[in-house]
Every structure is written in C-alpha cells, then in structure tokens.
Amino acid sequence: MKIIVDAFGGDNAPLEIIKGALLAKEEYGVDIILTGSQEEIKRTADKNNIDISSIEIKNTTQIITMEDEPNSVLKTKSDSSMAVGMKLLSEGYGDGFVSAGNSGAICVGATLIVKRIKGVKRPGFAPIMPHFKGGCFMLCDGGANIECRPEMLLQYAKMGSAYMEKVMGVSSPKIGLANVGTEEHKGNELQQSTYALLKESNLNFIGNIEGRDIPEGICDVVVCDGFTGNIILKTYEGVAKSIMGEIKSLFSKNLKSKIAAGLVYSDLKRMKKEYDYNEYGGAPIMGCQKPVFKAHGSAKANTIKNAIRLTKDYIESDVIKSISEVF
Amino acid sequence: MKIIVDAFGGDNAPLEIIKGALLAKEEYGVDIILTGSQEEIKRTADKNNIDISSIEIKNTTQIITMEDEPNSVLKTKSDSSMAVGMKLLSEGYGDGFVSAGNSGAICVGATLIVKRIKGVKRPGFAPIMPHFKGGCFMLCDGGANIECRPEMLLQYAKMGSAYMEKVMGVSSPKIGLANVGTEEHKGNELQQSTYALLKESNLNFIGNIEGRDIPEGICDVVVCDGFTGNIILKTYEGVAKSIMGEIKSLFSKNLKSKIAAGLVYSDLKRMKKEYDYNEYGGAPIMGCQKPVFKAHGSAKANTIKNAIRLTKDYIESDVIKSISEVF
Numbered sequence: 001m002k003i004i005v006d007a008f009g010g011d012n013a014p015l016e017i018i019k020g021a022l023l024a025k026e027e028y029g030v031d032i033i034l035t036g037s038q039e040e041i042k043r044t045a046d047k048n049n050i051d052i053s054s055i056e057i058k059n060t061t062q063i064i065t066m067e068d069e070p071n072s073v074l075k076t077k078s079d080s081s082m083a084v085g086m087k088l089l090s091e092g093y094g095d096g097f098v099s100a101g102n103s104g105a106i107c108v109g110a111t112l113i114v115k116r117i118k119g120v121k122r123p124g125f126a127p128i129m130p131h132f133k134g135g136c137f138m139l140c141d142g143g144a145n146i147e148c149r150p151e152m153l154l155q156y157a158k159m160g161s162a163y164m165e166k167v168m169g170v171s172s173p174k175i176g177l178a179n180v181g182t183e184e185h186k187g188n189e190l191q192q193s194t195y196a197l198l199k200e201s202n203l204n205f206i207g208n209i210e211g212r213d214i215p216e217g218i219c220d221v222v223v224c225d226g227f228t229g230n231i232i233l234k235t236y237e238g239v240a241k242s243i244m245g246e247i248k249s250l251f252s253k254n255l256k257s258k259i260a261a262g263l264v265y266s267d268l269k270r271m272k273k274e275y276d277y278n279e280y281g282g283a284p285i286m287g288c289q290k291p292v293f294k295a296h297g298s299a300k301a302n303t304i305k306n307a308i309r310l311t312k313d314y315i316e317s318d319v320i321k322s323i324s325e326v327f
Numbered sequence: 328m329k330i331i332v333d334a335f336g337g338d339n340a341p342l343e344i345i346k347g348a349l350l351a352k353e354e355y356g357v358d359i360i361l362t363g364s365q366e367e368i369k370r371t372a373d374k375n376n377i378d379i380s381s382i383e384i385k386n387t388t389q390i391i392t393m394e395d396e397p398n399s400v401l402k403t404k405s406d407s408s409m410a411v412g413m414k415l416l417s418e419g420y421g422d423g424f425v426s427a428g429n430s431g432a433i434c435v436g437a438t439l440i441v442k443r444i445k446g447v448k449r450p451g452f453a454p455i456m457p458h459f460k461g462g463c464f465m466l467c468d469g470g471a472n473i474e475c476r477p478e479m480l481l482q483y484a485k486m487g488s489a490y491m492e493k494v495m496g497v498s499s500p501k502i503g504l505a506n507v508g509t510e511e512h513k514g515n516e517l518q519q520s521t522y523a524l525l526k527e528s529n530l531n532f533i534g535n536i537e538g539r540d541i542p543e544g545i546c547d548v549v550v551c552d553g554f555t556g557n558i559i560l561k562t563y564e565g566v567a568k569s570i571m572g573e574i575k576s577l578f579s580k581n582l583k584s585k586i587a588a589g590l591v592y593s594d595l596k597r598m599k600k601e602y603d604y605n606e607y608g609g610a611p612i613m614g615c616q617k618p619v620f621k622a623h624g625s626a627k628a629n630t631i632k633n634a635i636r637l638t639k640d641y642i643e644s645d646v647i648k649s650i651s652e653v654f
Contacts, residue, residue, distance in 0.1 A: 132569035143507060146515055180470060180557040188473055188554060211561025215569040227515060228558055230507040234538025235559050239566040242459035242542040243602070247574065250594045257594065263587035267577045275570070 001315060003308055004094035007036035008063045008081040009101025010297050014044050017100065018052060020304025025054065027305065028312055033094055035060050036081035060084045066297070070104030074112055082106065086113040089290050096291035096311040100282070100299040107144040110285040110292040117320065119327030121149075123287035124156045125226070125294065126163070127233055128280040128310075131217035136280055138164055139222045143230035144285075150193035153177070153223050154201065159286040159323050160221035161203050166317035167284075167310070168220075176209035176219035178228055183208070190225060198223070211235075240275050282307050284314055287323070291315050328642060330635055331421035334363035335390045335408040336428025337624045341371050344427065345379060347631025352381065354632065355639055360421055362387050363408035387411045393624070397431030401439055409433065413440040416617050423618035423638040427609070427626040434471040437612040437619040444647065446654030448476075450614035451483045452553070452621065453490070454560055455607040455637075458544035463607055465491055466549045470557035471612070477520035480504070480550050481528065486613040486650050487548035488530050493644035494611075494637070495547075503536035503546035505555055510535070517552060525550070538562075567602050609634050611641055614650070618642050 005021045007014040014036060021032045034041055034052075038059040045052045062080035064072055073083045082101050086109040089097040097114070099106055103125060111123050125144035130136050140156040141148065157175045164173035177194055179187045184195055186208055198205040206219055214222060214232065224232065251261035251268070261268065282295040282303070291314040295307035314320075332348045334341040341363060348359045361368055361379075365386040372379040389407035391399055400410045409428050413436040416424040424441070426433055430452060438450050452471035457463050467483040468475065484502045491500040504521055506514045511522055513535055525532040533546055541549060541559065551559065578588035578595070588595065609622040609630070618641040622634035641647075 132566075132573060146507060178558065180473060180554055210565075211558050211563070212565030212568070214562060215565045227507055228555070231505065231538050231555055231558055232562055235541060235562045236538070236566055238537075238539030238542045239459075239563055240570060241539070243567060243570045246459060246598060250591060250598065253594065256590045260587040260590035263583045263590075264577060267580065267584065271573060271577065 001312060002031040002033060002094040003311055004033045004035060004085045004088050004097045005304070005308065006081045006085045006097070006099035006101055007034040007041055009099040010295065010299050012298070012300055013100065014041055015048060016300045017304055018045055018050060019301035020299070021055060021308065022050065022052070023301055023305040024308035028309055030308065030312055032056065033058055033088065035085040035088070036063070037061070058084060058088060064102050064105050066102050068102055068105060070102070070108040073105040073109040082109060083113065086110070086292070089292070090114050095315045096293065098293045098295055098304070098307050098311050100295035100297055100304065103143065103294055106292065106294050107285060110288040114288045114290050114292055117287055117289055117324050117327060120287035120323070121152050121155060123285050124159065125283055126160060126286045127283035129233070129236065130275050130280060132215045132275070133217035134274060135217055136168070137214070137217065137220050137222060139224070139229050139233055140286055141224065141226040141229045142233050142283060143226045145226040147227070148190065148225035150190060150197050153190070153194040153225065154197045155327070156286065157198055157201070157203055157205070157221060157223045158326055160223065162319050162322045162326070163284060163286060164220045166319040166322060167313045170220050172204045173220035174218070175203050175205045175221045175223060176207065176213070178222050178224035178232060179208035179210065181208065181210065194223070244272065244275060280306070282310070284310070289320065291320065328639060329358040329360060329421040330638055331360045331362060331412045331415050331424045332631070332635065333408045333412045333424070333426035333428055334361040334368055336426040337622065337626050339625070339627055340427065341368055342375060343627045344631055345372055345377060346628035347626070348382060348635065349377065349379070350628055350632040351635035355636055357635060357639055359383065360385055360415065362412040362415070363390070364388070385411060385415060391429050391432050393429050395429055395432060397429070397435040400432040400436040409436060410440065413437070413619070416619070417441050422642045423620065425620045425622055425631070425634050425638050427622035427624055427631065430470065430621055433619065433621050434612060437615040441615045441617050441619055444614055444616055444651050444654060447614035448479050448482060450612050451486065452610055453487060453613045454610035456560070456563065457602050457607060459542045459602070460544035461601060462544055463495070464541070464544065464547050464549060466551070466556050466560055467613055468551065468553040468556045469560050469610060470553045472553040474554070475517065475552035477517060477524050480517070480521040480552065481524045482654070483613065484525055484528070484530055484532070484548060484550045485653055487550065489646050489649045489653070490611060490613060491547045493646040493649060494640045497547050499531045500547035501545070502530050502532045502548045502550060503534065503540070505549050505551035505559060506535035506537065508535065508537065521550070571599065571602060607633070611637070616647065618647065
C-alpha cells in the first residue's frame with residue numbers, strides 16, 4: 001500500500017509532515033510518496049538528522065497556502081504539492097492521499113481531480129471529532145458545501161454511516177440531524193425535508209439533535225449543511241481548547257497548583273488525550289473515488305501518523321466500494 | 328420599581344423562583360409581583376418556611392410547559408403565569424418581566440403581548456454568555472427567528488450594541504458577524520448582504536467571526552440568524568458543561584484527587600463561576616416596548632436574583648428609549 005502525503009500542508013510543514021510520514025511507514029508498514037520541493041524536504045531532513053532515503057519524493061514547485069482560493073488547486077497552483085499529490089492518486093500512483101493544508105482547496109481537488117463516485121452530488125468534508133463520553137463522531141458536511149439540498153444531506157448520512165461502520169467499527173451507526181429542537185417540524189425547509197428523507201431511509205436515524213447533545217456522544221454521525229457544520233466544528237473546538245488552556249494555566253500557576261497537577265496527573269493526561277483532536281487525526285473527504293484525508297492544520301508528527309493510519313484503514317475497509325454500490 | 332416574575336417558569340419552579348424573587352427584593356429594593364397559582368405559591372412558601380407577605384401575587388390558572396407550542400401564550404394558555412405576567416407588563420402594572428419558562432413562548436409573548444418597538448422587524452432572543460477571557464458577550468438572535476433577512480440582522484446589531492453599552496457598560500461594543508471565514512465574501516447570501524449593511528453602519532463592526540473566535544471574547548455582540556444562533560448557543564453551553572462536569576468528577580474520584588482539588592480550590596471556584604451561565608442570568612428579549620428577560624431554564628434562586636438585577640439595569644438604562652430613537 002502506498003500513501004501520498006502533501007509535505008507542504010499545515011502550520012508545521014515540512015518538518016512535522018516528514019517525521020509523521022516516517023513514523024507511519026515504520027509503524028504500519030506503508031510506503032510513502034511525499035510531494036513538494038525536493039530540495040527543501042532534503043534540506044529539512046538533513047538539518048534534523050532524519051534519514052529519508054526510504055521515502056519517495058515527487059518534486060513540485062508550488063505551495064497552496066491557507067490564504068489561497070480553493071480553486072487555486074486547479075488553476076494557478078496546479079504544480080503545488082497538493083494538486084500534484086491528488087493527480088498522482090487519481091492516476092493510480094498511490095492508494096490514498098493525506099494533506100494538512102487548505103481545506104477548501106482539498107475539497108475542490110478531491111471533487112475535480114480525484115473525482116466523485118458516480119451518483120454522489122457533492123463530496124463532503126467529514127471531521128472525526130472526540131465527544132465527552134470517550135468516543136468520537138463524524139460531522140458531515142463540516143464546511144465543504146455552504147448551501148446544501150436535502151438529497152445531499154441524505155447522501156452525507158449514507159456515506160457517514162458506511163464510514164463509521166467500516167472504518168471505525170461502529171455497528172449500525174446512529175445518525176442525527178443537527179437542528180434547533182428535537183421535534184420533527186423544527187428548523188428550516190432544509191431540515192424539515194431532510195428529516196423526511198432520513199426517516200424513510202434504512203439508516204439508523206435517531207431524529208433531530210441539538211448542539212448540546214453533540215458533546216454527549218448521542219450519535220455517530222451528525223448530518224448538516226456546510227455552514228452549520230463549520231459553525232459547530234469551530235465552536236466545539238474553540239470552547240474545548242479555551243477551557244483546556246485555562247486548566248493548563250491553572251495547574252502551572254505556582255508550586256501548590258503544580259503539586260495538585262501531580263496528584264491528578266494520569267487523569268489529566270487521559271482527559272487531554274480524550275479531547276485531543278490530534279488523536280483522531282482529521283477528516284476524510286466523503287464521496288470521492290479514492291481516499292482523501294485532511295489532517296488538522298496544526299498537525300504535528302503524531303497527528304500525521306494517525307491520519308496516515310486512518311487513511312490506511314479507509315483504503316482497507318473498502319468503504320468507497322460500498323458507497324459506490326449504494327449510489 | 329416593580330418587576331413581574333413568572334413563578335412557574337423553568338425546571339425549579341416555583342420554589343427557586345420565590346426564593347430568588349425574595350433575594351432580589353431584599354438586595355436591590357425592587358417590588359415584586361409573582362404570577363401563578365396563588366394556592367401553590369403559598370403552599371410552597373409555607374412548606375419551606377418562607378415569608379412571602381411582602382410580595383404581591385397575581386393568581387393564574389395555567390402553566391406553559393417546555394412542551395407547549397410557542398403560540399399557546401396567546402391562545403390556549405392565555406391565563407398562564409407567563410401570559411398574564413406579560414399582560415400586566417403591557418398594561419403598566421410593572422416595569423419589567425422575568426421568566427425562566429419556554430423560550431419560544433416568551434418570544435411570541437414579547438412580540439405580540441408586550442409588543443414591538445415601532446420600526447423593529449422581529450424582536451430577538453439575546454442570551455448573555457460568558458467567554459473565556461473573563462467577560463461576556465451577547466448572541467443575537469439566539470433562536471427566536473429561524474429565518475432572518477439582512478435588515479433584521481442589522482437591527483440585532485444595533486439593539487445589541489445599545490444594550491451592551493447602556494446595560495453592561497461596554498464602551499463602543501464590538502460587533503461580529505458569525506460566519507464560516509473572516510473574508511468579506513464568505514457565507515451565504517444572508518451573511519454577504521448583512522456584511523455590507525454592517526460595514527456601512529456607524530456600529531463598531533469588526534467583520535466576520537468564526538466559531539473558534541467566540542469563546543476568546545473577540546467581540547461583544549455576535550450577530551446571526553436564529554438557526555445559527557441556537558446552534559452556537561447550545562454547542563457552546565454543551566461543550567463547556569461536558570468538560571466542567573468531567574473536571575468535577577476527576578476531582579472527586581478519590582482521596583488523592585480531593586487533596587488536589589483542595590490545593591487549587593480558589594482557582595477552580597473562580598473558573599466555575601466564570602463559566603457559569605447562572606452568573607449572567609439569561610437573555611433579554613431585544614426590541615419589545617418594555618423589558619422582558621428570559622432566565623436560564625435550569626435557574627435556581629441565585630440566577631433568578633441575577634436575572635431580576637439585570638432586568639432592573641435594563642429598565643434603568645433606558646436602552647429601550649435609545650433603541651426607539653434609532654429606529
């Protein structure tokens with residue numbers, strides 16, 4: 001199995017990407033192709049005494065930044081580490097693609113370079129997020145498609161269900177529709193029509209769910225349009241990060257608080273790990289012909305390693321075949 | 328000053344409402360009218376050795392539950408503690424109204440019984456929420472109007488700005504538009520058109536803000552449609568509640584963790600207080616002719632007391648007069 005990794009995506013590229021790719025190669029036995037400036041990859045590796053002789057590099061001349069327009073991946077930056085990685089995937093030089101770069105560009109590239117599964121209206125961005133009962137859930141769409149139609153949301157539910165079952169091992173995944181109340185008539189026309197479609201489907205649809213239910217792990221897939229999904233994703237992450245930061249500063253304030261931290265160290269560490277987005281590694285793009293995986297923008301080596309593991313699981317699970325058969 | 332309090336709103340009515348009203352009367356010197364079943368209020372007070380002789384009671388025969396439709400306040404439950412309270416307010420028997428009951432019914436009653444300020448399109452539900460830099464912000468609309476037009480959002484911004492300045496003492500309140508990115512073109516048509524209106528206004532508009540910015544206290548008023556606002560409100564509250572609950576159980580696990588809790592007790596207490604919704608008491612309804620204030624549904628005595636204090640501030644600030652002059 002060969003996984004293509006964008007060496008120039010995210011805040012900590014290329015060093016942490018190189019390190020993560022090597023860790024994954026070692027731990028999971030996957031082959032890696034790094035895309036990006038060969039010269040810079042080699043220089044970074046040398047400077048940090050990292051042996052990258054076992055890794056293939058595909059040289060590219062451009063980088064897509066966080067500020068670039070999503071469609072730069074097709075046009076002005078077609079020789080970027082991201083665009084070239086997706087082209088290699090599409091042409092069969094690898095089995096999956098991982099990038100911690102610009103989410104919008106990844107979604108556009110996944111849709112138009114890697115291409116959609118036949119029947120899929122619009123691929124969805126589907127972050128895997130930790131909840132506070134010791135597990136995780138998928139949010140789809142997390143921001144790829146700001147405006148959605150009910151049929152798109154039904155497709156996200158079907159694809160999310162397949163992913164959670166086949167890749168994450170959840171049996172009969174519970175699907176919830178993000179809404180402003182639990183009653184069937186709640187929300188706008190989009191939610192009302194989607195509710196009817198989900199109810200008729202053979203999915204394990206548990207009904208409307210509210211913002212407060214999500215951290216309680218009430219369902220395995222939260223379905224919504226990309227605007228709502230982006231608001232949920234960022235509010236959720238933001239609040240968790242703010243409180244965890246506050247706890248950290250509380251415990252490092254003085255000697256007394258440091259002693260306290262020592263007494264509850266293992267629990268604090270477990271808690272931090274549970275809520276750590278880096279543990280889940282990121283977001284698969286649901287609905288394209290080959291596995292594309294977005295790692296968290298702030299990904300360090302370990303997150304990249306996890307993202308590569310999840311991409312390996314994504315490939316091995318044959319979830320794309322299942323989705324193709326459903327649509 | 329006389330404040331009308333719905334004795335049968337929220338999870339802990341009527342006992343905690345009665346206690347809160349008495350605390351407020353004592354602490355702030357306001358007169359209180361409680362609405363609800365006189366018999367049950369008296370029985371509850373007697374049973375708990377509470378002297379309510381100083382409080383006026385307006386007897387009503389119905390209660391609006393959390394399950395009732397919003398417009399029950401106008402139709403099937405026009406003799407409820409909530410409907411009667413709003414009628415008393417509208418007829419001038421009191422200066423403000425507080426209820427911890429059904430939010431939808433409060434918004435309908437505020438709009439159609441207390442009535443709108445001339446020029447206001449739709450009153451907004453505007454929860455005051457704690458952020459993680461030691462202050463608070465207003466979210467408007469937090470769920471009263473699921474579908475909004477750009478002019479409504481501009482009005483929420485103007486009313487929110489007036490409230491935060493006059494009631495909360497914030498000079499030149501910063502207004503942020505909830506969106507999926509900071510760039511001007513982000514979001515749907517609603518956000519794009521609202522952005523243009525806010526930019527042209529004389530408000531202190533800081534631009535689009537993302538979910539992750541909100542807990543950082545980046546602005547004083549977060550403007551959005553009621554669907555988005557409800558999602559933000561409940562996700563925000565849910566994540567904060569889940570993590571704080573986890574911290575509580577971490578510290579009460581065993582002797583060692585209890586000792587640790589003792590060492591950081593004052594900081595933990597401060598942190599809990601900072602993130603405690605009960606400290607802020609709830610949400611004013613923005614845009615009606617007299618102050619209507621929604622206390623948190625889980626309000627206990629102290630929250631009700633705080634809600635009455637904020638209603639007193641709302642009355643004294645003359646913010647309604649300022650809003651009337653603007654519209």
